[in-house]
Amino acid sequence: MEPLRxxxxxxxxxxxxxxxxxxxxxxxxxxxxxxxxxxxxxxxxTILIDMDIHTMATTKLFGFEGKLHDVGKDGIEPFKxxxxxxxxxxxxxxxxYVLLPGGNNEEVMESLIAYTNMKNTKRIIFDxxxxxxxxxxxxxxxxxxxxxxxxxxxxxxxxxxxxLVKYLSERNNKPLLAVNMSYFDCGKIVHPFGEIENVKSLxxxxx
Amino acid sequence: MEPLRxxxxxxxxxxxxxxxxxxxxxxxxxxxxxxxxxxxxxxxxTILIDMDIHTMATTKLFGFEGKLHDVGKDGIEPFKxxxxxxxxxxxxxxxxYVLLPGGNNEEVMESLIAYTNMKNTKRIIFDxxxxxxxxxxxxxxxxxxxxxxxxxxxxxxxxxxxxLVKYLSERNNKPLLAVNMSYFDCGKIVHPFGEIENVKSLxxxxx
Amino acid sequence: xxxxxxxxxxxxxxxxxxxxxxxKEIVKVKVGIPSYSFLDLEIxxxxxxxxxxxxxxxxxxxxxxxxxxxxKCRNCGFTFTSSDVKDQLDSVRSEFGEEYPLHLMPALAxxxxxxxxxxxxxxxxxxxxxxxxxxxxxxxxTTEAVS
Amino acid sequence: xxxxxxxxxxxxxxxxxxxxxxxKEIVKVKVGIPSYSFLDLEIxxxxxxxxxxxxxxxxxxxxxxxxxxxxKCRNCGFTFTSSDVKDQLDSVRSEFGEEYPLHLMPALAxxxxxxxxxxxxxxxxxxxxxxxxxxxxxxxxTTEAVS
Ligand SMILES: Nc1ncnc2c1ncn2[C@@H]1O[C@H](COP(=O)(O)OP(=O)(O)O)[C@@H](O)[C@H]1O
Ligand SMILES: Nc1ncnc2c1ncn2[C@@H]1O[C@H](COP(=O)(O)OP(=O)(O)O)[C@@H](O)[C@H]1O
Ligand SMILES: [Mg+2]
Ligand SMILES: [Mg+2]
Ligand SMILES: [Mg+2]
Ligand SMILES: [Mg+2]
Ligand code: NI
Ligand code: NI
Ligand SMILES: [Zn+2]
Ligand SMILES: [Zn+2]
Numbered sequence: 001m002e003p004l005r006x007x008x009x010x011x012x013x014x015x016x017x018x019x020x021x022x023x024x025x026x027x028x029x030x031x032x033x034x035x036x037x038x039x040x041x042x043x044x045x046t047i048l049i050d051m052d053i054h055t056m057a058t059t060k061l062f063g064f065e066g067k068l069h070d071v072g073k074d075g076i077e078p079f080k081x082x083x084x085x086x087x088x089x090x091x092x093x094x095x096x097y098v099l100l101p102g103g104n105n106e107e108v109m110e111s112l113i114a115y116t117n118m119k120n121t122k123r124i125i126f127d128x129x130x131x132x133x134x135x136x137x138x139x140x141x142x143x144x145x146x147x148x149x150x151x152x153x154x155x156x157x158x159x160x161x162x163x164l165v166k167y168l169s170e171r172n173n174k175p176l177l178a179v180n181m182s183y184f185d186c187g188k189i190v191h192p193f194g195e196i197e198n199v200k201s202l203x204x205x206x207x
Numbered sequence: 208m209e210p211l212r213x214x215x216x217x218x219x220x221x222x223x224x225x226x227x228x229x230x231x232x233x234x235x236x237x238x239x240x241x242x243x244x245x246x247x248x249x250x251x252x253t254i255l256i257d258m259d260i261h262t263m264a265t266t267k268l269f270g271f272e273g274k275l276h277d278v279g280k281d282g283i284e285p286f287k288x289x290x291x292x293x294x295x296x297x298x299x300x301x302x303x304y305v306l307l308p309g310g311n312n313e314e315v316m317e318s319l320i321a322y323t324n325m326k327n328t329k330r331i332i333f334d335x336x337x338x339x340x341x342x343x344x345x346x347x348x349x350x351x352x353x354x355x356x357x358x359x360x361x362x363x364x365x366x367x368x369x370x371l372v373k374y375l376s377e378r379n380n381k382p383l384l385a386v387n388m389s390y391f392d393c394g395k396i397v398h399p400f401g402e403i404e405n406v407k408s409l410x411x412x413x414x
Numbered sequence: 415x416x417x418x419x420x421x422x423x424x425x426x427x428x429x430x431x432x433x434x435x436x437x438k439e440i441v442k443v444k445v446g447i448p449s450y451s452f453l454d455l456e457i458x459x460x461x462x463x464x465x466x467x468x469x470x471x472x473x474x475x476x477x478x479x480x481x482x483x484x485x486k487c488r489n490c491g492f493t494f495t496s497s498d499v500k501d502q503l504d505s506v507r508s509e510f511g512e513e514y515p516l517h518l519m520p521a522l523a524x525x526x527x528x529x530x531x532x533x534x535x536x537x538x539x540x541x542x543x544x545x546x547x548x549x550x551x552x553x554x555x556t557t558e559a560v561s
Numbered sequence: 562x563x564x565x566x567x568x569x570x571x572x573x574x575x576x577x578x579x580x581x582x583x584x585k586e587i588v589k590v591k592v593g594i595p596s597y598s599f600l601d602l603e604i605x606x607x608x609x610x611x612x613x614x615x616x617x618x619x620x621x622x623x624x625x626x627x628x629x630x631x632x633k634c635r636n637c638g639f640t641f642t643s644s645d646v647k648d649q650l651d652s653v654r655s656e657f658g659e660e661y662p663l664h665l666m667p668a669l670a671x672x673x674x675x676x677x678x679x680x681x682x683x684x685x686x687x688x689x690x691x692x693x694x695x696x697x698x699x700x701x702x703t704t705e706a707v708s
Contacts, residue, residue: 001431001546003423010426023261023304025232025337030363054230054338055367065366071513073418073461093515097230097370098525099339099535101488102309107521107542115419115518130232130337131261132306137683141636156237159272160262163304171680186393208578208693210570217573278660280565280608300662305672306682308635314668314689322566322665344536348489378533 004107008114009142016123017145021175024160025130027150028180030057033127036148041084044122050088052129053098053108059090066095075117087116105134113142132163140171147175151202152182153194158202165206177203211314215321215349223330224352228382231367232337234357235387237264240334243355248291251329257295259336260305260315266297273302282324294323312341320349339370347378354382358409359389360401365409372413384410416518417453420544421461425471427546432470437551440470444477444548448520450496450503479547485527489534499527563665564600567691568608572618574693579617584698587617591624591695595667597643597650626694632674636681646674666690 020033030052037048050058059065062081069091070077076092078085089098089112100108118124126145128135139145147168151161168175179199184190227240237259244255257265266272269288276298277284283299285292296305296319307315325331333352335342346352354375358368375382386406391397428443447453455478462476486493496503506526507514515522524537575590594600602625609623633640643650653673654661662669671684 001427003420003427003544003546006427006430007419007423025234025262027233054340054370055232057363057367060363060366068510068513071415071419071518073415075419075422076518092518093522093525094510096515096525097339097374098522099343099374100522100524101344101536101538102312102341103538104521104524104542105309105340108519111519111521111543114423115416132304133261133312134309136306137308137635140681141683156264156267159267160264163261167304167306167682182399184391184393184397184399186391186395186397188393190391190393192389192391192399208574210567210574210691210693213574213577214566214570275657275660278562278566278665280562282566282569283665299665300669300672301657303662303672305669307669307671308683308685310685311668311671311689315666318666318668318690321570322563344488347534348536374535 004110004114005141008110011114011116011118012124012143015118015121017126017143018123018148019126019128019139019145020148020150021128021136021164022130022150022161023132023164024151024157027152027157027161028182029150030061030127032148032150032178032180033125034058034061037084037125038081040123040125041082045120046123046125047078047085047087047116047118047121048125048127049112049116050086050090050127051109051112051135052127053089053100053105054129056088056090056098058086058088058127062086064088064091067091068094072117074119075115077117085121087112102134106138109134109138110142132167147173148178149175150178150180151199152180153191153196153198155194155198157193158198162202165202169206211317211321212348215317218321218323218325219331219350222325222328222350224333224350225330225355226333226335226346226352227355227357228335228343228371229337229357229368230339230371231358231364234359234364234368235389236357237268237334239355239357239385239387240332241265241268244291244332245288247330247332248289252292252327253330253332254285254292254294254323254325254328255332255334256319256323257293257297257334258316258319258342259334260296260307260312261336263295263297263305265293265295265334269293271295271298274298275301279324281326282322284324292328294319309341313345316341316345317349339374354380355385356382357385357387358406359387360398360403360405362401362405364400365405369409372409376413416513417457418461420453421458421465423544424462424476424546425465425469428471428549429469431549438470439552440474440549441552442475442477442548442550443471443546444479446479446481446545446547448542449480449482450523451517451520452507452514453517483539483542485523485537485539487529487532487534488536488538490529490532492529492531494530498530502527562604563660564604565608567600568605568612570691571609571623571693572612572616575618575696576616578696585617586699587621587696588699589622589624589695589697590618590693591626593626593628593692593694595689596627596629597670598664598667599654599661600664630686630689632670632684632686634676634679634681635683635685637676637679639676639678641677645677649674
């Protein structure tokens with residue numbers, strides 16, 4: 001009997017869930033999940049949940065640093081950025097760092113999901129941390145989700161991200177591959193992290 | 208009694224240890240630790256150990272993908288890039304992904320250290336993963352180390368990296384802050400991730 | 415107010431269990447809670463009694479045991495309990511107020527506690543969150559189901 | 562050849578323990594090893610006997626118990642042992658040869674094993690690496706020190 005898991009599962013039941021993922025850090029997961037969530041929030045009630053428990057970038061991106069989530073009878077109240085709800089561990093620990101042994105990660109992640117007030121919410125977007133660990137295992141235990149795997153076109157990033165694409169394909173949970181074509185316009189368009197060719201073989205290999 | 212930890216501790220005893228760290232992903236830890244290690248290897252016997260067990264970027268940066276470490280009576284033999292020794296979990300799992308619950312991370316990290324052949328090695332450089340978890344705790348359990356904390360000058364990265372700088376300062380293990388001033392020359396010098404001003408307040412705050 | 419979410423988790427879990435085991439009426443639910451979460455027993459019971467209505471838990475009583483988990487420092491080996499770090503806990507609680515981090519998420523303990531002997535955050539503990547330690551049903555006497 | 566590193570870890574740990582406890586001579590060291598690491602007992606004993614020379618372990622015997630840990634799937638709840646995933650283990654061993662990943666690092670098991678029931682990698686296990694389960698000393702009879 002696992003009360004935390006039970007509550008987390010039931011909270012997500014019936015919601016449309018997207019997970020923005022990558023095995024590599026700094027590829028634009030938080031940027032892309034934020035933009036995506038803002039877009040969806042114009043269409044239906046959406047909450048963005050930041051699962052990166054060590055960086056908590058979302059509070060920094062949206063300007064909620066130093067703020068604490070309200071906690072009511074329905075749970076943790078998301079911060080509001082226009083019509084988008086935002087939940088981050090940063091709204092629980094304020095400006096403290098989060099330093100934890102690996103065995104504690106899953107419980108913190110499950111808590112963040114279980115205790116969020118999701119009433120009237122139709123869509124949940126998860127901003128996942130780098131790596132291939134608890135975040136993937138926890139999500140899979142709790143819900144079906146639509147994976148968006150983010151990479152830059154650099155060769156190293158593409159190779160690292162292939163681990164995750166391979167894993168998801170094996171689990172019959174085929175991802176959408178989002179290539180962060182961050183570019184620079186200084187008279188001509190330049191792509192500092194590489195050209196699209198680096199990604200094509202990955203796309204073709206996993207269809 | 209912990210045989211794995213005992214062996215790891217004794218392997219590192221008397222070595223000069225640097226840890227290239229950051230709470231944030233994609234800031235250049237692997238790039239900087241690789242360049243640093245190559246430099247030191249021209250001066251003294253040096254091994255670079257990649258502690259990022261999910262991305263294993265070092266095999267990709269140095270061209271050792273698909274290769275397995277030899278394992279002899281003295282342990283795991285580092286790959287050789289000129290005079291630099293390189294140890295990566297990639298040399299144990301080949302091209303398989305590494306997907307693990309958090310509770311298993313520390314044992315894999317301790318194993319990587321414990322079982323490496325460090326005979327005649329004077330300096331160990333650790334390339335750490337993003338986050339603030341087992342990698343920091345494991346290293347602290349095993350050895351004294353010199354921390355190099357890497358950031359780009361972007362505001363979000365600087366804020367995230369402050370967690371680690373704060374933690375290390377509390378532990379009286381003051382880091383060297385390395386700012387990855389990746390720039391673009393297209394007629395004039397441009398810094399896509401921000402200007403040095405974003406870092407100055409962090410430097411001043413933690414001296 | 416986090417107590418309401420805790421009650422919600424308990425109720426949903428027990429209802430799910432009752433459904434899977436064809437149980438019609440539950441008399442008592444025994445739960446364990448780490449002492450350092452400082453959950454308010456009165457609020458927890460109030461929330462439980464409010465949310466259990468019109469369910470298989472209608473007549474159920476909530477029996478709460480506050481547990482005193484042992485912490486172990488992985489850096490120096492020292493073991494301690496939350497009474498040994500009372501000053502640290504008080505300090506965090508005063509910084510945050512009622513809904514302090516370990517109230518909401520006991521698993522965050524290593525981030526907020528330092529070993530009283532060596533100062534390290536490298537701390538592990540066995541019990542971290544709410545547990546359901548026993549359920550008594552009406553029908554055939556006592557049934558114990560441990561989480 | 563990984564057996565040599567395992568012997569090295571055992572010897573250093575026991576020497577360290579003997580030093581801290583003022584023990585002069587050790588008669589037997591009992592160790593536990595997960596079965597799925599497929600360590601070679603003969604090579605392990607050879608390595609132990611070679612490396613123990615001129616130490617407090619000079620006359621010590623190595624007593625090895627291959628343990629059969631239980632795996633639990635966190636996705637569907639199924640429990641199993643390594644004999645239930647023999648085909649998977651054989652497949653990995655044939656891919657890598659003798660120094661296969663779980664030989665070197667038993668903690669990597671979840672990456673290489675899938676639940677036989679649901680196919681998930683979400684697997685936990687209690688025993689993961691080498692343990693020192695007992696030490697017998699010469700002086701005052703049997704002393705048990707469990708890791
Ligand atoms: N398309 C983009 N254009 C400009 N900056 C970007 C873009 N994508 C990412 N960045 C920057 O790169 C850094 C890493 O992005 P982030 O979303 O935090 O990555 P992740 O969440 O994968 O670690 C941030 O400083 C971010 O501002
Ligand atoms: N100074 C730099 N110049 C050019 N590219 C860089 C520089 N620093 C980092 N990069 C690129 O940024 C990406 C992230 O760098 P990496 O060293 O892998 O970061 P981390 O190890 O912190 O995740 C890689 O694609 C790398 O090639
Ligand atoms: Mg990275
Ligand atoms: Mg991010
Ligand atoms: Mg990141
Ligand atoms: Mg890296
Ligand atoms: Ni409360
Ligand atoms: Ni071997
Ligand atoms: Zn301590
Ligand atoms: Zn299963």
